[in-house]
Amino acid sequence: MRVRLPAGVAGRGHGRLLLSAARRGAWEGMLRMLDIAAEPRQRGRRSGGRAGNRTRAGTAAIHQMPWTMPQNRDAPVEPLDAEGVERVHNGAMRILEEIGILFLNDEALGVLKQAGCDVEMESKRVRMDRAFVMEQVKKAPSRFEIVPRNPERTVQVGGDTMLFVNVSSPPNAMDLDRGRRVGDRESFRDFLKLTQYFNCIHLAGGYPVEPVDIHASVRHLDAIHDKLTLTDKVVHAYSLGTARVEDAIEMVRIAGGLSHEEFDATPRMYTNINSSSPLKHDWPMLDGAMRLARRGQPVIVTPFTLSGAMAPVTIAGAVTQQTAEALCAIALLQCVRPGTPVVYGSFTSNVDMKSGAPAFGTPEYMRATQISGQMARYYGLPLRASNACAANAPDAQAAWESAFSLWACVTAKANIVYHSAGWLEGGLTASYEKFVIDCETLQQVMHYMRPVPVTEDDIAVEAIREVGPRGHFFGAEHTQARYETAFYSPFLSDWRNYESWSGSGAVETPQRANAIWKAILAEYEPPPLDPGIAEELRDFVERRKREGGAPTDF
């Protein structure tokens, strides 16, 4: 059967137009004839429109993918050959042996001195030889689990598994209605609800936006309480002083209904520490990391090695420095508690040398991330990277920069992708619309990672024989048996033809995302929590507030 063209198209008299026309109008007509498009999805400007689109997933706002941890089985992209990897390794070892790193934490200095490192107590500079470093790094597991209060949201870190974390730590929130503003508890809670809602977000990482309207002394108490009640996914504690870390540990323990022994027996939470590049680990980060390590909890070590600023202007040099800064902290944690689960974190990107602005999703970011993947595999450690961009609005630049970052993470085989959803403006803003946009692309990556089956049935020679050269596959039995689940079905993309799209208001992507997050927040329900545990958590927060919370003299 020949594709039938709508009136007027064929008359334009150009064979190629057959193809163009077939791409849209004709197919829709054919599908309507075949009655397989009887229920086209409602899309568009009516913000309530999606709410009526109930799906099998049982949610109204969107039909999303189920909770699953994608397995990235593809071979990684490796910019360096084996000799190049050895050179980066050798450079990192020379930094640790010859130059040394400042550990601005006396307890850490004591541990490292005890372990035989060359420690200058006054300058706090530590040198360690490569045999020591490698011996310690070997003690770290190549993969581990983290079990949150809802064990169904347990995550595996390492191997082929790829996990996505919400945007973490922006001081500002932004949406199309209210514009950009300093983060507050309301926006903080909104982003936690989005984090909980989307199955493609595996961990509730750092604060998705800073709740600046809560006093700094008690902010962590309210914030972690919100996290543990609005989500049931793995949570994170900032390493920002002893009291905050200890409070976070205690609250995670209470929320899990765990004894201290049960808490210590298994990873239940994690922290992420940044070196203060170049060549320096600060007191609070080391303090928090060691506290978590002692209790068997994982630590991600992410140097802040922006090439051209805090690290060499060469990508190889920046990753070399990143490696040195990460490995020396990992070695410390293995001395504190052998076998502490750790992650090698990469945040290496470049700055715009003309303005000093940091850049993300650049060619340099991609290559640095992929080389970081090579180094992580060299050391047998899981890799963390980020879905970052520098754009100020959820527009085309934001989308391509984030897509480039995301494909860098995929091709690097990153195990944990920080800032997966919501990051804008170099991390200074959490965007509601960008969160929704990112979740759409994360789902697509998750679908991409499913194996492509190639059974005889998939090769489909019999279906092709049945259809023959004068038919089409819309009505084929092979299609009918599979069409409902054959392809990834996006919740945000608008694939209607131009006439339908413009006729219903020419709504662009951010506006569609705006309608979606509102529908999600409107239908959000908190995950169940045992009332006794809820009360114990509240009591803990109130007591610690009465005690004055955490010191703020930092």
Added chain:
Amino acid sequence: MRVRLPAGVAGRGHGRLLLSAARRGAWEGMLRMLDIAAEPRQRGRRSGGRAGNRTRAGTAAIHQMPWTMPQNRDAPVEPLDAEGVERVHNGAMRILEEIGILFLNDEALGVLKQAGCDVEMESKRVRMDRAFVMEQVKKAPSRFEIVPRNPERTVQVGGDTMLFVNVSSPPNAMDLDRGRRVGDRESFRDFLKLTQYFNCIHLAGGYPVEPVDIHASVRHLDAIHDKLTLTDKVVHAYSLGTARVEDAIEMVRIAGGLSHEEFDATPRMYTNINSSSPLKHDWPMLDGAMRLARRGQPVIVTPFTLSGAMAPVTIAGAVTQQTAEALCAIALLQCVRPGTPVVYGSFTSNVDMKSGAPAFGTPEYMRATQISGQMARYYGLPLRASNACAANAPDAQAAWESAFSLWACVTAKANIVYHSAGWLEGGLTASYEKFVIDCETLQQVMHYMRPVPVTEDDIAVEAIREVGPRGHFFGAEHTQARYETAFYSPFLSDWRNYESWSGSGAVETPQRANAIWKAILAEYEPPPLDPGIAEELRDFVERRKREGGAPTDF
């Protein structure tokens, strides 16, 4: 040296904010102090602003990368194992052996019958066995050159080389000022000027938009004349009837100042043919392909196998059918002239089974493209794929769909990327702004493909030693010697901080792209052409118009 924070930031009292603040304001301050950001680039709403930004490249509109053919040295991503590839191959061979393909062209039927194929003259169905197919396919070169009228724009097809082609064949043009409209000669010429201007566009492919205001009988004459005078890159001829193809051949020969023998001796142009899937090659496509083959000119064979519509709903099945349809045409062309340069074209994507709309940049598109890469390598043929999207506006959806398509092309090791710049709306519209946006991402891919050097100097241990734990790299000699060329410098991205960006009008990406294409068109100069050749071309066009051009009764 510690990063110094602007007043007010430290006062917010949160250690993490140090990092956030450092990302932007503090760095800019540092750079200003260091005087290495003395000339920040002008960006923003003033459409004339860029015109003042003259660069070493000698152009005013933007500072673009020089002409170069990127070498994609990364290992490809391969979704199938060797057995999977064999299954696709076996399926394709079974289609050709058992089911057959319609060749709606008596001359082609004659050639194939002569070559020993099983030809049903009445139904025009041809069956060919795998030994024959593979014997013919082996005659095709795995790489070849095409030499346009400007030999400096010669392209290598195959191997690690990746070439970008402008958007081809949309019936509509669109820009932010004039909206969407049927293509005309003015927009056609505009897109040719953009094609010529951007060094990252290697070939002037199909019509970047259909010049519908030129009568179909003579349209090809004016259009190819415009192509050969407004650009000096490799041009393409549509296989849309004998007269058009022969006219195009003759005009390319004249423009190159070539004798017929010289023309025939080397590839000078090419055509792209689509099968009329399923299982059918139409008369004009076969006629044009055979005419080019006889004169030693390359043919890209691109089946139109959209999964779920003209091909099986399974990706493996669709690529299997694509392979059968491509290889049988390639076998024909090798019979016509052994050694004809050919390209295995992949256009396999999926349709939205809910609406019938075609989709691009989907997970299915990515995997189909990568599997197509595996098949192309299996047969020793260059691969063509596309930078496509389904979005109706140059917004976030367009950017992520195109980025996903583009990274599919990279990871598949596509040699020719069709529709690289300007494609919107499933190919129904050529967008001026999208053209500029795409060229920005193409340049980034080109930069990404440059090897990452790892000499001792790049590893930079001495620079790290010099800077030490209390310094920074902005002022380091290692940085100063490299900062001007260290990183890719985008022409479209806005990396300014939010305050600067919003203070100058919060201009989003499409508006910035709008200013850029206007500046480019304003400064466009046609490439030099010998006056005698120009006259000969004009004479040819006038004579053929007097003769009535090409028949339009198709």
